[in-house]
Amino acid sequence: MYYKQFFVFNEDRTVPVVIRNYKEKDFESLIRVQQESFPPPFPSELWWNTEQLTNHVTFFPEGALCVEVNGEVAGSMTGLIVDFDPDHADHTWEEITDNGYIRNHNPNGNTLYVVDISVRxxxxxxxxxxxxxxxxxxxxxxxxxxxxxxxxxxxxxxLKADEMTAEQYIEAVIKGELKDPVITFLLRCGRTPVKVVANYLEDEQSRNYGTLMEWRNPFRSSKHE
Known part of the structure; x- marks a missing residue:
C-alpha cells in the first residue's frame, strides 16, 4: 500500500503532508472534499457517494489516494485499471469509469485511468x-x-465556445495563449493531450467536452507504438 510523508511550503513555512490510500474511515471527509471542490453548476449527483467509495477501496485500493495536511483530508485522487486502445479512444467518463463505481476495473489492463482528482x-x-x-x-x-x-x-x-472549436481551444492552451484551470494544471503535471472527446461528461462549463491526457510510463514502451 502507498504511504508518503513529506513537506510542502506555504510561502516560506513548511507544512507536513501525507499521501496515503484512503479507507472507509475517510469517506465522510472525501465527500466533503467533493462538495467544496465541485460547487454548482457542477452536478451534485456526480459527487462521490458511499457505495462508490466502498468500491474504490475494494476493487482497486492502490488507486484510492488521499492527501492529509496536519491530519485533515485535503484532497483525493482515484483511479482504476482499463485496457485502453489508442486507435479507439472515444468514450465517456461514465462508460470508462462505470459512472464512478469502477466495477469494470480490469487488473490485467494496460492503463491506469483517472476517475477523479480534487483538492479543497x-x-x-x-x-x-x-x-x-x-x-x-x-x-x-x-x-x-x-x-x-x-x-x-x-x-x-x-468563455470561448462562440469563437473557436474545442480543439482550437486546447491548441491555444497548449501554446500558452489561453489558460484553463484544469488543462493548464494537467500540462504542468506532465500530462500530454491525446484527443478531444465530445459528450465526455455532463459539464456546462466545458460544453460537455473532455480532453484525454496521458502520462507514459518511462520504464516501458507501449505495445501500440
Whole structure:
C-alpha cells in the first residue's frame, strides 16, 4: 500500500503532508472534499457517494489516494485499471469509469485511468494536486502499466465556445495563449493531450467536452507504438 510523508511550503513555512490510500474511515471527509471542490453548476449527483467509495477501496485500493495536511483530508485522487486502445479512444467518463463505481476495473489492463482528482479550495495554494498526480505516477510505475490516462474538464471553454472549436481551444492552451484551470494544471503535471472527446461528461462549463491526457510510463514502451 502507498504511504508518503513529506513537506510542502506555504510561502516560506513548511507544512507536513501525507499521501496515503484512503479507507472507509475517510469517506465522510472525501465527500466533503467533493462538495467544496465541485460547487454548482457542477452536478451534485456526480459527487462521490458511499457505495462508490466502498468500491474504490475494494476493487482497486492502490488507486484510492488521499492527501492529509496536519491530519485533515485535503484532497483525493482515484483511479482504476482499463485496457485502453489508442486507435479507439472515444468514450465517456461514465462508460470508462462505470459512472464512478469502477466495477469494470480490469487488473490485467494496460492503463491506469483517472476517475477523479480534487483538492479543497482552501488548500490549493500548497500544490497538493500536483503531488497527488505524481503519486499516481508512482502507482503506474509500481504496477508496470503503460500509462496514466484521464479526461480533463475544460471549464474555461464556455468563455470561448462562440469563437473557436474545442480543439482550437486546447491548441491555444497548449501554446500558452489561453489558460484553463484544469488543462493548464494537467500540462504542468506532465500530462500530454491525446484527443478531444465530445459528450465526455455532463459539464456546462466545458460544453460537455473532455480532453484525454496521458502520462507514459518511462520504464516501458507501449505495445501500440
Amino acid at each position: 479550495p482552501s488548500y490549493r495554494k500548497l500544490g497538493l494536486g500536483k503531488w497527488l498526480m505524481f503519486s499516481m505516477y508512482d502507482v503506474v510505475v509500481h504496477l508496470g502499466l503503460e500509462r496514466l490516462l484521464g479526461g480533463g474538464r475544460m471549464p474555461g471553454y464556455h
